[in-house]
Amino acid sequence: MGFLFHIGRFFSMLRLVLAKPEKHRMYLKQLIYEVENLGVNSVGIVIIISIFIGGIMTIQFSYALMNPLYPSYLIGLATRDTLLLEFSSTMLALILAGKIGSNITSEIGSMRVTEQIDSLEIMGVNSASYLILPKIIAVVFIFPFLYIISVFFGILGGLITGPLTGTITLPEYLDGIRTLFVPYYVTFSIIKSLVFGFLVASVPAYFGYYVQGGALDVGKASTQAVVNTNILILFFDLILTRLLLT
Amino acid sequence: MIEIKNLYKSFDSNEVLKNVSVVFEKGKTNLIIGRSGSGKTVLIKCTLGLFEIDSGEIWYDDRNFTSIGQKERKKMRKEIGMVFQGGALFDSISVEGNVRFPLDMFTRMSIKEKQKRVEFCLSHVNIDKKAYKLSPSEISGGMKKRVAIARAIALNPRYLFCDEPNSGLDPETSTVIDQLLNDLTKEFEMTTIINTHDMNSVVEIGESILFINKGEKEWMGTNKEVLNSNNEYLNDFIFANKLYALMRKEGKEI
Numbered sequence: 001m002g003f004l005f006h007i008g009r010f011f012s013m014l015r016l017v018l019a020k021p022e023k024h025r026m027y028l029k030q031l032i033y034e035v036e037n038l039g040v041n042s043v044g045i046v047i048i049i050s051i052f053i054g055g056i057m058t059i060q061f062s063y064a065l066m067n068p069l070y071p072s073y074l075i076g077l078a079t080r081d082t083l084l085l086e087f088s089s090t091m092l093a094l095i096l097a098g099k100i101g102s103n104i105t106s107e108i109g110s111m112r113v114t115e116q117i118d119s120l121e122i123m124g125v126n127s128a129s130y131l132i133l134p135k136i137i138a139v140v141f142i143f144p145f146l147y148i149i150s151v152f153f154g155i156l157g158g159l160i161t162g163p164l165t166g167t168i169t170l171p172e173y174l175d176g177i178r179t180l181f182v183p184y185y186v187t188f189s190i191i192k193s194l195v196f197g198f199l200v201a202s203v204p205a206y207f208g209y210y211v212q213g214g215a216l217d218v219g220k221a222s223t224q225a226v227v228n229t230n231i232l233i234l235f236f237d238l239i240l241t242r243l244l245l246t
Numbered sequence: 247m248i249e250i251k252n253l254y255k256s257f258d259s260n261e262v263l264k265n266v267s268v269v270f271e272k273g274k275t276n277l278i279i280g281r282s283g284s285g286k287t288v289l290i291k292c293t294l295g296l297f298e299i300d301s302g303e304i305w306y307d308d309r310n311f312t313s314i315g316q317k318e319r320k321k322m323r324k325e326i327g328m329v330f331q332g333g334a335l336f337d338s339i340s341v342e343g344n345v346r347f348p349l350d351m352f353t354r355m356s357i358k359e360k361q362k363r364v365e366f367c368l369s370h371v372n373i374d375k376k377a378y379k380l381s382p383s384e385i386s387g388g389m390k391k392r393v394a395i396a397r398a399i400a401l402n403p404r405y406l407f408c409d410e411p412n413s414g415l416d417p418e419t420s421t422v423i424d425q426l427l428n429d430l431t432k433e434f435e436m437t438t439i440i441n442t443h444d445m446n447s448v449v450e451i452g453e454s455i456l457f458i459n460k461g462e463k464e465w466m467g468t469n470k471e472v473l474n475s476n477n478e479y480l481n482d483f484i485f486a487n488k489l490y491a492l493m494r495k496e497g498k499e500i
Contacts, residue, residue, distance in 0.1 A: 023351055110337075119334040122294055122407075123348050124323035 010206050016128035017136070017202075030134040038100050038135065038201075039142030043149060049095060050088065050150040054157025057082055062167035075168050076176020079158045081185065088150035089189040090237045093196035096146070097229040101204035104135055105225040108208030109218035117209070128209060136201040143197030144190045188244050195240065196233050203229045247272045248293065248405060248437050253302035255285075255292050262288045264461045266302075270439050275428050275451045278441045280458035281483060286441045289458065290407055293439070294328065295319055306405065324352055327398030327436075329408040333390035335382040335397070342368065342378040345397045352401060367396040371426060388419035392426070399430060406431065408440040412447060420444060424451050445487045448472060457483065 021027045061075045108131055111117050120127040155177055162168040168176075207225035211217055248270040255263040262285045270276040278286045291297045293304055295311065304311040306322060314322070335344050345364045349355055355363065368378065371392040377385060385393070391411055398406060408427060412420040424444075428451040431438040440447065448455060452469035457480050465477045472484060484490060 026351055114332055114337075115330045115334040116336055118296060119328065119330060119336075121296065122323055122326060122328045123351065123401075124320045125351060126320075 006206075009210065010202075013128055013132075013206055013209060014202070016126060017132045019126050019129050021129060021133070022125060027130065027134055030130065031137055034134045034138035035142060038103065038138050039146070042096060042099060042142075042146060045095075045099060046092060046146050046150050047153045049092070050083075050153040051157035051160075053087060053091075054079060054083060054154030054159075055161030056157075057087075057154075058158035058162040058173070059165060059167055062162070072168055072172045073176035073179055075162065076158065076173040077179050078176075080155055080177045080181075083151050083154040084185045084189060088147050088154060089192040089196065090233065092146065092150050093143070093193065093200060093233050094230050096143075097200050097204075097233060098226050100139060100200055101226050101229050102222040104201060104204040105208040105211075105222040106218055108132070108205055109211040109221050110215075112209065112211050113214055113218060132202070132205040132209065135205060136198060139201035140194055140197040143193040143200070147189060147193040188240075191244065192237065192240050195236055199229055199232050199236065203232060247305075247307055248439065249303075249305040250289075250293065251303040251305070253289070253292060253304070254300040255288055255297060256300055262461050263292065263299075266458070266461075266463050268456050268463060268466065270437055271454060272437045273432065273435050274438070274453040275431050276437070276439045276454045276456070277448060277452045278439065278456045278458060279443070279448060279452075279483070280464075282443075284458045285461040286458055287409060290409055290439065290441050294326065294407060295323075324348075324401055325404045327401070327403035327406045329391065329394045329398050329406070329411050331410045331413055333382070333387075333394040335390055335393055337382055340379050340381055341373065341385065341393050344382070344393055345400050348397065348400045363400060367400050368393070370399070370430065371396045372422075387414050388416075388423070391415065391423055395423075395426060395430070399434065402434065404436060406436045406438045408438070408442075410441055410443065412442060412444040417446065420446060421450070427451065445484065445490060448484075459483075 057079045058075060061078045065072075065074050065078070108117075111131070117127045117131070120130060158177075159170070159173055162173045163170045204222075204225035207221045207228070208218075211221040250266060250268050250270075253263055253266040254261070266285075266289060278289060280286050288297060292299050293311075299312065302312070306325075309322065311319065311322065335341075336347065339347065342364050345367050346360055349360045349363060353360070364378075365375075373389065373392055373396065377389065382390060382393070395408075395411075406427075411423050411427065415423065424447045427438060427440065430436065440451075442448065449469050449472075452472065455465075455467055455469065455472055456463060457465040457477070459479045465475060465480045467475065472480070473490070475481060475484075
């Protein structure tokens with residue numbers, strides 16, 4: 001099926017998703033569940049990845065900037081800005097597209113192939129809205145928090161690894177992360193994480209909602225969802241960087 | 247009562263239902279029988295509005311389901327209960343949560359009233375209180391079907407649809423499910439439509455039977471008539487069951 005067909009069907013799904021809920025209380029209950037399921041349960045992996053990447057970046061920057069002409073605080077500065085601008089928003093979104101995205105596709109896809117979605121429709125429930133809207137709101141809501149957590153623990157990772165490996169001293173690193181700080185980088189990345197949050201929830205939901213067949217097809221849909229979400233994240237990263245940063 | 251008039255449905259060039267007209271009566275257990283791929287499930291899904299039809303009319307009592315808008319259809323769906331082949335219970339919630347779901351979504355009942363209704367529905371399908379907190383993955387196939395029936399009747403529907411409610415069940419449990427559906431139909435005066443392959447269901451509860459062959463209405467009658475029909479296709483279908491064929495050959499009453 002063509003690219004335009006998927007675009008058209010994606011937007012018609014969004015129209016259904018944004019319809020008026022049957023009962024707000026039920027949607028709110030579902031939203032709280034999704035914030036925990038998709039958001040809070042991702043905090044652990046975000047912390048682990050960020051600490052390691054922060055540490056690795058500090059070591060790599062110390063090698064790349066191994067020149068007596070460069071001030072050593074540059075290592076901390078480079079680590080901070082890389083985390084602020086790209087890693088904690090874009091790279092993390094790519095990683096979470098795998099975790100959260102495949103979770104969403106397989107959950108909704110399994111509901112489709114086991115007729116649970118038909119069951120909701122027959123009851124008179126707008127299944128697209130009931131199943132997808134709370135997920136989109138939950139992920140868009142939680143992504144900026146995950147971004148902030150990631151930046152914090154990434155910097156902490158560098159702070160632990162740098163002095164431990166002897167690549168940079170603690171005062172130099174602390175000096176680096178406080179030098180030439182641009183607050184707009186945070187605003188820019190939070191805007192990006194809101195957009196990426198929407199993509200990470202809505203694109204996999206689309207692939208799950210329209211899956212046909214059995215368990216094998218749900219697996220294929222999950223893979224397709226993750227691949228397409230990743231491509232879209234990179235595409236929107238390019239557009240947003242061009243629009244907001246240059 | 248549900249009346250279907252001159253229904254046609256095709257998928258691409260494949261014509262699945264051809265000029266089907268039938269009346270499913272209120273307070274009766276109406277069965278749809280036929281070979282696999284004959285169009286039974288498509289007929290049920292068209293009647294429920296899950297598939298858009300090519301032409302024809304579907305009437306729920308005095309309401310033309312085919313000419314009303316989506317909003318009206320949505321309202322009407324609260325009067326419809328459906329039991330799917332696999333039960334289609336929501337995995338993430340418990341047995342009682344599944345039955346409470348339509349009540350939470352569509353009623354303004356208090357928590358106590360809802361609990362009372364949940365217990366009423368589950369006790370009607372003989373589900374023990376110990377199973378209320380279990381998740382669907384922790385109960386047997388027969389129990390899943392019974393919970394699905396309880397969920398389908400939670401909102402007191404006027405119309406009940408069942409897609410192969412006995413598939414995958416042992417003969418004893420199948421008889422229990424059949425009897426349950428028959429009793430509920432009488433007790434709540436519903437229009438019940440059951441899509442089945444099960445010959446025991448046909449003989450035991452088939453007050454009105456529609457036989458579909460290659461997408462067309464081939465025969466219609468009752469369980470009293472189904473074994474003595476002259477319809478060649480129907481006889482091929484019914485007496486493909488060796489036990490029935492043997493009993494017929496030996497002139498025994500079935």
